[in-house]
Amino acid sequence: MIMFKIRGMRRYGFLVSSIGIACTAALTLAQGPPASVATVRPASATGPSAVPGSTRSLPLLPLVRTRARGAAVTEQGLRRTDVPRFFLVGVVWDDPDAELHGSVRIRTRSAATGTWSDWQDLDTHHNTDHGADPGTAERVPGAVRGATAPLWVGASDGVEVHVRAEAGDSGRGAAAGPAAALPSGLRLGLVDPGGEPVPRGSGATVSRSGEPSGKAAAAFGVPAAGAPLAPPDATRIPALAREDGRRERPARPGGKETERRGTGPYIGPRPPIVTRRGWGADESLRSGEFVYSDTVKAVFVHHTSSGNNYSCAQTPSLIRSIYRYHVQSMGWRDIGYNFLVDRCGTIYEGRAGGVARAVLGAHTAGFNTNSAGIAVLGSYNISEPPPAVVTAVAQLAAWKLGLHGVNPSGKTYLTSGGGNLYQKGKSVRLDVISGHRDGFPTDCPGLRLYGKLGTIRSAAARYQGR
Template sequence: MRSRRVILRFLPLGLVTILLGSVMVWQNGVERRLGEDVNTSPEVVVSEHDVPVVAATEPSKAEKRAAPRAPSSAVPSTSLRTVAELAPTDIKSFSMVGVTWRSGVPNDAEVEVKWRHDGSWSRWTDLHNDVENTWTEGGRPGTEPQWVDQADGVAVRVRAHEPSTPRDLRVATVDPGKLSGTTPVAAAVGQPPIISRSSWGAKNGSGCDAPKYGSTTRGAVIHHTAGSNSYTKSDSASIVRATQAYHMNGRDWCDIGYNFLIDKYGQIFEGRAGGIDKPVRAAHSGNGPVNEETMGVSLMGTFTSTDATAAMKSATVDLVAWRFSDYNIPAKGTYSLGGKTLNRIAGHRNVVSTECPGAKVYAWLSASGGLRDRVEDLLAGGGGGGGGTPTGTAVPTGLKSTAQTSTSLTFAWNKVAGAPQYRVQLSTSSSMSNATYYRSVGLDETITGLKPGTKYYAKVRTIEMDGTNLSPYSSAVSVSTKSASSSKTDVPTGLKSTAQTSTSLSFSWNENGAPRYRIQLSTSSSMSNATYHRFYGKSGTISGLKAGTTYYAKIRTIEDDGTNLSNYSSSVKIATKKASASAVKTTAATTTTAAASKSVAVPSSKSFSFKGHGYGHGIGMSQYGAEGGARAGKSYTSILDHFYPGTGLGSKSGTIRALVTADSTDSVMIEGRSGLKLRYVASGKTLTLPDSIGGKKVIRWSIDPLASDKKKSTLRYRTSSTWATYKSTTWTGAAQFEASTMDLVLPSGPDRTYRTALRSALPKSGATNRDTVNALSIENYTRGVVAREVPSGWHAEALKAQAVAARTYGVRAITSSRHYDICDTTSCQVYGGADAEAASTDKAVSATAGKILTYGGKPALAQFSSSSGGYSAEGSQPYLKAVSDPWDDWSGNANHDWTKSVSASTIQSKYSSIGTLKSMQVTKRNGHGDWGGRVTSLELKGSKGTKTISGNDARSAFGLKSSWFTF
């Protein structure tokens, strides 16, 4: 038997609001395991033991008699068989237990544990299977943990209704140690006392130090932790610590799964890091969008037959009312999110199939005088809570709209003495439902990306720098954006060229009050193959042009979002200057001189210390730069113009085919559901698939290569533990399952949801192998990309810029030369199907529907990377220029500046032909930014020879974040 013992020492942790590190954290949708920190806090010991798999056999009579519950409707048998079992085993003293696995445990399996306390064994206890959170949070499937107080022995058994082979099944036990005491955080306005993460000893240094945020908070989901109800008040912090340790080291999550936890004594504990008043995405509901836009509150205990205490209920009322007040959410009513219609205050069982939060607590939610009634009373100013509402501080006055366009509103207000920041709340509803929020350090805020001719309501409050509220909201003011037609302007006049170089033309024109101007530039008087350039004000310069070339230019007025406000002016004709031979030579010489650097010998430490800027190849849009630009008030069109100069906005609709690389089998297997069809791709003929066959529900469908002739395919189904062929179907060529959404069964993990069509595709005619391809609309594809590429809590304008770039990148990849258009990994751009979607990113996709970047009338190559470091890199296209990026340098970007130590032995191992490394020297850079810019040529000198490599080669071989470095 293999066991693993992990000792964690937990560091104090304040409110963490900085977005850290690699874009890979959110691309992959999988949080990373924490490192180990050392301080004087009590140890948290997590031990893991393998649970042996039991050879598949028919269930015994005893097992049949012992089956404690009926299976789900999808499972035809009522029998249970043991598929894995750990005999009673001595374990070092622990207080919490849970079970995890890699794959092979059916969703309806029973996972049971028992433990030894004071020499006596408990009865078998069923642990709730919590696999729903695996695809929303990542990590390992597993159960909820069970608090056992004190135990020194454990036994496990897994029982299923059909033959199953669990893979990498482990039982995790946790000893959280004891804390001397906890102290609630001093309450802000309306906030109940909350015990901070630092007070209960939260673990620091995780991937959740870069929190993910929803666009708002829309409701609350109530849970229970499960486990004993007989804990003491001093045990509560240990339970929270143990829960975090199990979630992080058993489930491989980045942090504890809940936003808040409340004990039976009324103590409220801060859960996942990121800010107690912010819409932090946690891992509580099993539904990604619900995790992003609700607060997960877990009541500590089991409430199947035991009711929550009065203190626990009062604390829950206070907490929910405070957060609902902050986001102007009513206590009652419903909303739609993640494919569900939920009450504003819902139970976990309303989101997924579970007993949580227990029958007693669930009944209390809707009871007369229950949670919803008491929160509603407290929000109305009554005494529904347990602690009352503290008096507020000064509310900002004088809120008014000072400017309006068809897509933007500017607001201003009076200064409040001592207020560090302000938060503006904006909604199309007077009740402020589905509001968006904007921070400002000044006394005004311009909000862009709005709908023309629409009435908006706005409020403002004062806040701390960390987002803590300092005052209630002001009264609402209402104002409407201008209609698109009312914003039409006259054609600009006076267009002329004011300066010319060999590679640029400067223009000026008469300003007429339009939001922006667009210049159309072409080398042809017919304006064919034109490029488009956006400007503010009354002048602008277009660079990157050809020397000694005649150009034609026209100008029109446009909205911030690119909507045309006028026709084009008449064209003007102007030529760039011819390049002089001496200038070319001087420029080349200057670049060479600036690029060279001193040769550096291997240090005595045998390790080079690299300093660098940025993360990724740096070509095109910087994702952190886009967020920085949005924070600086830039619209998404401004952001795109900056990173892709010379491109225009076009439109594209249609279908795209994404390769599903996680399905490494030759089958396309999906879960049974109503409304399924099978379509033969070549002929277009469809077959409607039944929900049940022979009176039994179809559990799964699968398109498989025919065993006797793998060039052909067949359709199979399963209603029990055995598979059958459906109506003797066989065919040649591709076929696909179709429905609004389908759950694809993957070989190494839980199901993943995809939209529209899942195709069994042949790489070439007559192939015997198959690939799984998701065919769907370009818009739905883009929805599955954006939240995998950037955090869904980022500013709306940054999300819109990412949506246009992602849509463009996908459209450009569409081809008829192979059986798919684009892959779903970082080799293309990351696509996660419907599971990846989030409300905020869906809004960004909808707001930019169909828009793509074009160049010369064709889709542009819209490359992007995590961080430019302050200057983008030149790419393969005229519009992929090296441009200065001041937006990239903001407090949340840990990739703007970085350091890394690389041993000489690492470099030698990658380039063994040079022998023992003696020195390195940068011989050429691209000339943009610090140190002369990105490295384009690096010379390695060794005992056996010299090797010249590119900066990108060095980045890959040395494990650097980018090719922009020095040492």
């Protein structure tokens, strides 16, 4: 039996802010992680002590024209022009296993100009194709919630949202049946990422690179070869040439180094990585435990479906917003992705626990174990990913997979955890660098980005010197 502290849980009857409110619920879980997953509690999970920002929740209401005696509510929404400033929006509901069959349309009012945006559609399947594997400790009923993908809208102070259930299907040639019921507990989440964090004072810390340091390192039993890649207060992990990469050894939580038989020189150069401190993660929001797989056998490429209306200077704010949305709105233990890449090709550390380690993420339902998730910030069904994105993903995959002795252009087998295209327990042959849609019926990582995976595989192999 494992005790997890699910941080960031909030009852939605309140407006919540991370400033001055600390609400942590401790849940005793009947089922722990799979046998191939290790959980380690750091000596101290500390971070910035005062990170501005907030997450607010507004209940959606039935729209007047849909009210009918005895009829299911098939359209809900709201319009508010009196809300504090926010930058990212999404719709959440109570049951993470309930799907929203329908559409979610939203528009926002600019805080700078007072003008309203055009209507935009939200991706309604974020909770089913992303997230922890079914039946695992991180997917506890009542602790996590269903949700749309978040949408970055920039500084806004007004919002209008319409959620409409799709019409039922009565069969070919027949009239459409009654609309499906909407999930219960529909609420609008509004996120303000706040500004830059205020560093916490000295003491045993977990570095913003996610690598244990000081007393925390001793608690992990980290050997010298698994030393942190950057100082505790670093905002960036520096690049490392390929010929120097052989010195890097990812350590398992118990202190045993990962086997790299037959890898030879096949470790790609380490690209520079912005740490969690670099993008301003409030470490008090996430769960204190780090959870690890045995190794990294595959990389899944994603897009965040959060829109492309952001500048690269805004990337830290965007990531802080997604982090808050995943943890406080959806109830996850941390941000779901292991890494994030912005449109300029800058790489950011995602889920805490160590960029060189096999950190268990929540990015590809059913295939999170022994894999890493790289999310490109934006939407790439129609938009072409910039060349800098393709290069960054290839470099990151070459380095990460090389640490674990894996050929980026090869194939591998992963065991399905269920809830995806395959039944639980099935051994599935996949490309080492796969798109999210290869393991789940989803549009992710977008048609245009998915079409670049062949180029990414070839480039990653070259970076490894193959």
